[in-house]
Amino acid sequence: MSRRDRLAALILPEVRLWRRLAPGGFRILLLHDVPPAQRPVLARILGDLAAAGRLIGPAEAETLLDGAAPPPGPPPLLVSFDDGFASNRIVAESILAPLGIRALLFVCPGLIELAPAEQAAAVAANVLRGQRPAPEPLLGWDELAALAAAGHVIANHTLTHPRLAGLSPARLADEIGGGADLLARRLGPSAWFAFPFGDVGSIDSAAFAEIGRHHRFCRSGVRGGNDATTPKLALRADHLDLAAAPAWQALTLAGGLDPAYRAARKRLDRL
Numbered sequence: 001m002s003r004r005d006r007l008a009a010l011i012l013p014e015v016r017l018w019r020r021l022a023p024g025g026f027r028i029l030l031l032h033d034v035p036p037a038q039r040p041v042l043a044r045i046l047g048d049l050a051a052a053g054r055l056i057g058p059a060e061a062e063t064l065l066d067g068a069a070p071p072p073g074p075p076p077l078l079v080s081f082d083d084g085f086a087s088n089r090i091v092a093e094s095i096l097a098p099l100g101i102r103a104l105l106f107v108c109p110g111l112i113e114l115a116p117a118e119q120a121a122a123v124a125a126n127v128l129r130g131q132r133p134a135p136e137p138l139l140g141w142d143e144l145a146a147l148a149a150a151g152h153v154i155a156n157h158t159l160t161h162p163r164l165a166g167l168s169p170a171r172l173a174d175e176i177g178g179g180a181d182l183l184a185r186r187l188g189p190s191a192w193f194a195f196p197f198g199d200v201g202s203i204d205s206a207a208f209a210e211i212g213r214h215h216r217f218c219r220s221g222v223r224g225g226n227d228a229t230t231p232k233l234a235l236r237a238d239h240l241d242l243a244a245a246p247a248w249q250a251l252t253l254a255g256g257l258d259p260a261y262r263a264a265r266k267r268l269d270r271l
């Protein structure tokens with residue numbers, strides 16, 4: 001066991017106790033592509049959460065953000081996927097559907113429209129920043145329509161996945177407004193947006209202004225809980241590392257990594 005995992009196992013009971021005393025709203029899980037080897041891990045984690053009654057869908061999350069009283073007990077979780085990889089549909093049908101879970105899927109409408117080779121190159125360059133090749137294709141419009149029909153919410157993640165911080169007003173309008181418009185034409189309008197990369201350095205106030213013209217809710221990748229007092233364009237989410245040890249995953253789900261992101265949350269709220 002690594003030092004990180006030993007530490008996670010050590011502090012997990014304290015974090016869970018603290019969460020029971022101060023639940024801190026609901027949390028949003030952030031996942032990307034889910035390769036076959038990681039699906040049993042995800043099925044176990046979501047199965048446990050569903051059995052504990054802790055999973056909510058996008059509609060319930062919206063009511064909590066609008067001020068509905070949160071359920072008693074530890075914070076509920078909303079599942080989200082970024083980038084719209086093909087494995088999201090497999091996971092939705094084989095893991096989420098049997099548990100009755102509805103998720104948020106953030107997709108890049110401009111990348112969906114590309115031919116396969118162009119799309120793989122754009123995903124490697126824009127989404128994975130040249131760190132690895134595209135692991136799998138993106139979901140097409142027909143597959144996304146099927147997921148929407150099953151109750152999942154398909155949302156805007158910009159047209160082509162650029163880093164938004166520092167872009168010109170014209171490019172912000174193209175990427176955010178253009179993505180929202182294309183998504184609306186294909187599947188209907190979406191209240192939700194997530195900005196590419198999710199860290200506080202990848203967003204600025206000009207981008208937030210453009211996001212606010214098209215969407216009600218914007219999810220970041222900064223860790224923390226969400227409630228009616230959280231700015232609706234600065235929602236927090238927890239990246240869940242499916243390759244990590246169970247103790248580290250449990251610590252993530254319990255919000256045990258929140259203290260490390262306090263400064264990032266403050267910066268996000270000030271933008």
Ligand SMILES: [Zn+2]
Pocket residue numbers: 082083127157161195196197
């Ligand atoms: Zn992304």
